Amino acid sequence: MDLNDAVLTCAVNIHWTNAVGITGRKLAYRTATLRLVRNDLREIFVEVTPEKLKPLKFKLKDIMVHKKFMAEGKATFNFKAEQCSLYLSNAPPGTLMLFLRTIFIKMNGGGDGALDDAALQKKLREQMLGSRPSSFEEISPVTTAEMVLARKKAGLITRASTTTPSPQAAKKRRFEELKGAGGEAGQSVPAAKKLYAASPLAATQTEDSLRLNEEQMEVLRACLAGKNVFFTGSAGTGKSFLLRKIISALPPEGTVATASTGVAACLIGGTTLHAFAGIGGGDATAQRCLELASRPVAAQTWRKCKRLIIDEISMVDGQYFEKIEAVARHIRRNERPFGGIQLILCGDFLQLPPVVKGETAVQRFCFQSSAWESCVQCVYELKQVHRQSDPEFVKILNHLRIGHVNETIAARLVSTSKQKIEGNGILATQLCSHTNDANSINDSKLEHLSGDKVLFRAEDSDAGMSKQLDQQVQAPAQLYLKINAQVMLLKNINIANGLVNGARGVVVRIEKGLPVVRFKNNQEHVCRHEKWIIKTATGGVLTRRQVPLKLAWAFSIHKSQGLTLDCVEMSLSKVFEAGQAYVALSRAKSLQSVRILDFDAKQVWANPQVLQFYKNFRRRLIDTSLIPLGPKNKDKKPAAAGSTSSALAKLKKSLMNKPLVSIS
Numbered sequence: 071m072d073l074n075d076a077v078l079t080c081a082v083n084i085h086w087t088n089a090v091g092i093t094g095r096k097l098a099y100r101t102a103t104l105r106l107v108r109n110d111l112r113e114i115f116v117e118v119t120p121e122k123l124k125p126l127k128f129k130l131k132d133i134m135v136h137k138k139f140m141a142e143g144k145a146t147f148n149f150k151a152e153q154c155s156l157y158l159s160n161a162p163p164g165t166l167m168l169f170l171r172t173i174f175i176k177m178n179g180g181g182d183g184a185l186d187d188a189a190l191q192k193k194l195r196e197q198m199l200g201s202r203p204s205s206f207e208e209i210s211p212v213t214t215a216e217m218v219l220a221r222k223k224a225g226l227i228t229r230a231s232t233t234t235p236s237p238q239a240a241k242k243r244r245f246e247e248l249k250g251a252g253g254e255a256g257q258s259v260p261a262a263k264k265l266y267a268a269s270p271l272a273a274t275q276t277e278d279s280l281r282l283n284e285e286q287m288e289v290l291r292a293c294l295a296g297k298n299v300f301f302t303g304s305a306g307t308g309k310s311f312l313l314r315k316i317i318s319a320l321p322p323e324g325t326v327a328t329a330s331t332g333v334a335a336c337l338i339g340g341t342t343l344h345a346f347a348g349i350g351g352g353d354a355t356a357q358r359c360l361e362l363a364s365r366p367v368a369a370q371t372w373r374k375c376k377r378l379i380i381d382e383i384s385m386v387d388g389q390y391f392e393k394i395e396a397v398a399r400h401i402r403r404n405e406r407p408f409g410g411i412q413l414i415l416c417g418d419f420l421q422l423p424p425v426v427k428g429e430t431a432v433q434r435f436c437f438q439s440s441a442w443e444s445c446v447q448c449v450y451e452l453k454q455v456h457r458q459s460d461p462e463f464v465k466i467l468n469h470l471r472i473g474h475v476n477e478t479i480a481a482r483l484v485s486t487s488k489q490k491i492e493g494n495g496i497l498a499t500q501l502c503s504h505t506n507d508a509n510s511i512n513d514s515k516l517e518h519l520s521g522d523k524v525l526f527r528a529e530d531s532d533a534g535m536s537k538q539l540d541q542q543v544q545a546p547a548q549l550y551l552k553i554n555a556q557v558m559l560l561k562n563i564n565i566a567n568g569l570v571n572g573a574r575g576v577v578v579r580i581e582k583g584l585p586v587v588r589f590k591n592n593q594e595h596v597c598r599h600e601k602w603i604i605k606t607a608t609g610g611v612l613t614r615r616q617v618p619l620k621l622a623w624a625f626s627i628h629k630s631q632g633l634t635l636d637c638v639e640m641s642l643s644k645v646f647e648a649g650q651a652y653v654a655l656s657r658a659k660s661l662q663s664v665r666i667l668d669f670d671a672k673q674v675w676a677n678p679q680v681l682q683f684y685k686n687f688r689r690r691l692i693d694t695s696l697i698p699l700g701p702k703n704k705d706k707k708p709a710a711a712g713s714t715s716s717a718l719a720k721l722k723k724s725l726m727n728k729p730l731v732s733i734s
């Protein structure tokens with residue numbers, strides 16, 4: 071993110087203690103801005119400016135930083151000399167992480183013009199003689215040299231990249247002791263691995279170190295400006311990745327992250343929209359839905375919500391969307407769209423549609439609901455595909471997305487039917503159109519392997535909530551494995567080494583009670599327990615600890631939406647939804663890692679209503695780029711009139727006449 075790494079806005083409580091540790095003076099601010107500044111002695115201070123009040127400064131020397139709850143937007147600074155503690159809460163987690171990282175780097179990186187002894191003495195003398203008043207300046211951005219030096223001091227450059235700290239060491243590191251710039255830096259070195267992982271120089275590359283591109287930044291800016299946003303884009307354009315960044319840039323209080331399916335909700339660390347909304351499946355009448363949502367817990371959840379995020383919006387039923395919009399207005403006693411909640415919606419309507427229950431039920435997309443137009447203020451389309459890098463495959467996928475298959479495309483896809491995509495004992499994952507088929511394939515393949523089954527049982531934070539965890543977390547409550555079981559990795563362990571969510575492998579042995587997996591890139595990795603955190607509808611947190619693996623002989627296409635998969639084989643003869651074949655194929659990273667057994671152009675189609683929606687959407691995008699779009703944009707006039715407006719009309723017409731993708 072190119073947001074300022076040395077500025078943070080959050081709630082701040084300040085407590086001073088006396089010599090025997092009893093808390094005396096206390097200050098509490100719901101909103102304050104923290105800034106890193108230096109005085110002319112090059113000492114670093116954190117400056118706390120509460121709203122409409124004068125700033126307070128705290129010298130960053132001999133401090134303890136408690137960052138265990140950083141992901142929840144909380145951190146504590148203990149200033150030993152000043153006998154004072156700063157308690158930060160409701161900080162956007164991503165911004166807090168960058169802020170702490172800047173402090174760690176500035177205090178360990180040594181650079182940024184730290185004064186040598188002679189210069190320091192001179193400055194001190196000048197100050198004592200009163201020849202110059204002390205002044206403060208904002209800290210300069212972190213430099214690469216500082217980052218390298220800080221990482222060296224933290225011992226992260228020489229350490230093996232995939233080692234995981236022992237629980238004892240991790241516990242010790244929840245408190246980082248920092249001696250301060252110009253002081254005894256280096257005596258007590260923080261191993262702030264998580265903080266440094268956010269840097270592009272990190273040895274273990276995690277998603278934190280990947281940067282948003284310009285189109286993604288634009289969406290982030292609109293979300294941070296409080297706009298109601300819908301952003302779309304084809305599969306793999308980084309919609310969910312961007313959502314995770316948006317969530318981490320927003321204050322946790324009042325931010326509710328949801329998705330239409332459990333798997334998608336887990337990918338953004340949220341809950342399902344149904345669990346949040348508190349109106350059951352949404353089949354009840356509008357009146358009954360209002361009653362259901364008025365129950366104390368549900369009503370409280372709606373009242374506390376300030377920002378509602380929904381991923382995989384294409385699978386949210388239009389009538390359901392309309393009902394929850396009415397519920398929000400009713401419960402919050404606010405007639406603005408969604409009762410004044412900021413909406414951040416994301417998805418691709420050309421992927422899977424809402425699941426309809428019963429033969430007579432009519433499929434209605436969200437955009438067909440009356441609530442859509444009144445709620446969506448700004449629209450964006452992400453264009454750059456990140457999942458696939460091969461331009462030929464990206465082009466084919468773009469055609470399939472709109473249901474277009476020409477002879478060249480068909481021939482290319484048919485030609486994959488014989489290609490060998492297996493390697494290193496790793497078989498292709500079969501993508502099935504029906505979930506039951508996928509489950510029975512996995513069960514029977516495991517049974518047919520020789521050797522004993524080993525059970526890996528998940529540890530859930532609340533045994534009574536295991537059902538919700540089962541629905542949302544991909545890691546199963548009970549995972550049975552055998553040697554030679556085909557598995558898929560469920561966490562990003564190290565992106566640079568290919569140990570990413572969706573990577574395919576095979577169990578080669580069980581070592582000290584943990585499965586050792588050989589991945590497609592021939593790397594062996596001991597799969598230690600990982601943690602999944604999901605939010606409950608009421609804002610509570612549920613966790614599951616489990617080895618990050620899942621049987622991967624087969625998967626259903628519906629369960630694969632949102633995922634990136636390595637090495638997939640599919641038979642599309644039984645697909646039953648528009649967009650289903652596109653979803654299946656777009657999970658693959660390359661044409662070389664996919665095998666389509668019986669490709670037929672008839673298996674690919676797009677919903678005509680969705681195509682029309684995208685045509686209108688495109689018109690709106692063009693309008694938005696030509697005219698600044700405010701809420702509903704009714705009273706805004708085009709910036710130019712007369713000849714310019716006819717030029718705009720021409721440009722619009724030419725753009726509108728282009729197909730969604732250029733068909734060659």
Ligand SMILES: Nc1ncnc2c1ncn2[C@@H]1O[C@H](COP(=O)(O)OP(=O)(O)OP(=O)(O)O)[C@@H](O)[C@H]1O
Nearest residue numbers: 280281282283305306307308309310311456457632
């Ligand atoms: N700016 C970026 N830089 C590098 N990698 C990126 C970037 N944005 C996304 N990615 C990577 O691209 C891949 C696909 O991203 P993601 O799953 O978010 O796409 P999506 O648009 O949500 O796809 P789908 O429609 O299938 O759900 C992920 O591996 C993600 O880490």
Ligand SMILES: [Mg+2]
Nearest residue numbers: 309310311632
């Ligand atoms: Mg996604």
